[in-house]
Amino acid sequence: MKPLSSLHLTLLFTVSFSSSEAQLLKKGGDTHGNLQLETITIPEHIAGDFERLNPQTLLYHPVKMDAEKSPLVIFLHGSGGGKRSIERSKWSGEVKAFIKPKAGRPIVHILVPQSKGVWDPASLNKMLDHIIETNPTIDTNRIYCIGYSMGGKGTWEWAMTSPDRFAAIIPKGFIPDLSGINKMVELPIWAMVGTRDSKPRAEGIPAMEKALKELGSTVVKTTIFEGANHATAAGESKKVEGVYDWLFSHALPVSSAEPSVPDFSKGMPGMNLEKNEKVNGNETFQLNTALNSKEFSTTLLKFLGPGWGVRKLNREEMILAANKGRTSNATVNLAVYKSAKVPGVNIRVIHLEHKEGNRGPSVEITVIWEEDH
Numbered sequence: 001m002k003p004l005s006s007l008h009l010t011l012l013f014t015v016s017f018s019s020s021e022a023q024l025l026k027k028g029g030d031t032h033g034n035l036q037l038e039t040i041t042i043p044e045h046i047a048g049d050f051e052r053l054n055p056q057t058l059l060y061h062p063v064k065m066d067a068e069k070s071p072l073v074i075f076l077h078g079s080g081g082g083k084r085s086i087e088r089s090k091w092s093g094e095v096k097a098f099i100k101p102k103a104g105r106p107i108v109h110i111l112v113p114q115s116k117g118v119w120d121p122a123s124l125n126k127m128l129d130h131i132i133e134t135n136p137t138i139d140t141n142r143i144y145c146i147g148y149s150m151g152g153k154g155t156w157e158w159a160m161t162s163p164d165r166f167a168a169i170i171p172k173g174f175i176p177d178l179s180g181i182n183k184m185v186e187l188p189i190w191a192m193v194g195t196r197d198s199k200p201r202a203e204g205i206p207a208m209e210k211a212l213k214e215l216g217s218t219v220v221k222t223t224i225f226e227g228a229n230h231a232t233a234a235g236e237s238k239k240v241e242g243v244y245d246w247l248f249s250h251a252l253p254v255s256s257a258e259p260s261v262p263d264f265s266k267g268m269p270g271m272n273l274e275k276n277e278k279v280n281g282n283e284t285f286q287l288n289t290a291l292n293s294k295e296f297s298t299t300l301l302k303f304l305g306p307g308w309g310v311r312k313l314n315r316e317e318m319i320l321a322a323n324k325g326r327t328s329n330a331t332v333n334l335a336v337y338k339s340a341k342v343p344g345v346n347i348r349v350i351h352l353e354h355k356e357g358n359r360g361p362s363v364e365i366t367v368i369w370e371e372d373h
Contacts, residue, residue, distance in 0.1 A: 052118070057131075104245070141253070144168055145169045160177065168188035169190075190246060195227060264367070282369060287364075307339045
């Protein structure tokens with residue numbers, strides 16, 4: 001969330017599309033075969049917390065779909081991809097492979113983000129949350145990530161941070177961090193590397209496969225390119241047959257759980273409940289915390305879970321933020337969350353960072369029921 005000071009208030013908003021609008025089938029748009037390209041700019045209140053991630057990203061929509069929802073394939077580039085303009089990243093070879101629908105292969109959305117350095121999983125998660133929120137035809141049970149070199153490392157570390165987010169991943173030519181692999185035992189992984197790549201890659205990737213299998217994984221495998229170095233293994237990896245058949249054979253289990261109003265009565269991670277009260281059917285929770293604004297925002301999004309997004313502030317809420325700043329002598333972060341699947345409920349969140357004294361940050365969360373609910 002972007003700080004809303006008592007003097008300078010920034011309007012927070014997200015853009016929502018209906019299913020038909022999400023297809024963006026504009027006459028004369030940038031379309032090739034069954035894919036139409038949309039260049040998206042992530043709203044500043046989300047992108048303001050990005051680490052190295054370009055707020056502009058490329059999202060390819062299927063022109064014609066064969067189901068209500070379709071999978072999302074994410075391609076993470078290597079180090080060279082962050083040095084060129086995003087315009088030069090359009091319609092890459094990986095994307096062109098999906099221009100013409102193929103028998104037995106699902107019709108997909110494709111996301112191609114750009115990073116000006118190593119990929120940051122937290123930033124990628126925030127971007128993906130926004131993409132999913134504004135594109136309801138994406139099947140969240142079939143999200144896949146593929147990358148080579150820096151993109152392979154980004155794929156691996158993103159999946160290690162959020163293993164339940166992906167149906168399967170294909171990280172290639174990377175140095176694996178094994179610190180969090182106990183969370184990746186159930187995640188289908190197909191890794192690739194050349195024998196003449198650097199030692200940390202050439203030995204690290206087979207070691208990763210062995211470690212996961214020792215933990216009980218039955219869905220990890222590695223392809224080794226004999227005699228290939230880091231450069232030539234990239235080309236070899238594109239020749240491997242059956243990659244997409246394997247990828248799309250995996251999906252997350254369909255959950256019957258729907259977004260619901262979170263229970264704040266026991267506090268939140270890193271936050272203790274000080275007080276809660278009910279007024280006119282609405283419930284307010286006062287919490288203390290040591291988390292700064294950025295840390296709090298990350299924790300809150302995880303606590304809310306999928307389906308909740310920031311809505312546009314109204315005038316009364318902006319005035320409330322300004323008044324809070326004046327009376328508390330604090331920097332105020334205010335956002336209101338809604339979920340289309342929990343109609344009639346607004347969750348208003350105020351994070352205060354006090355400017356004077358020894359008082360740490362505080363949080364006020366109000367669950368507001370709309371009058372006509």
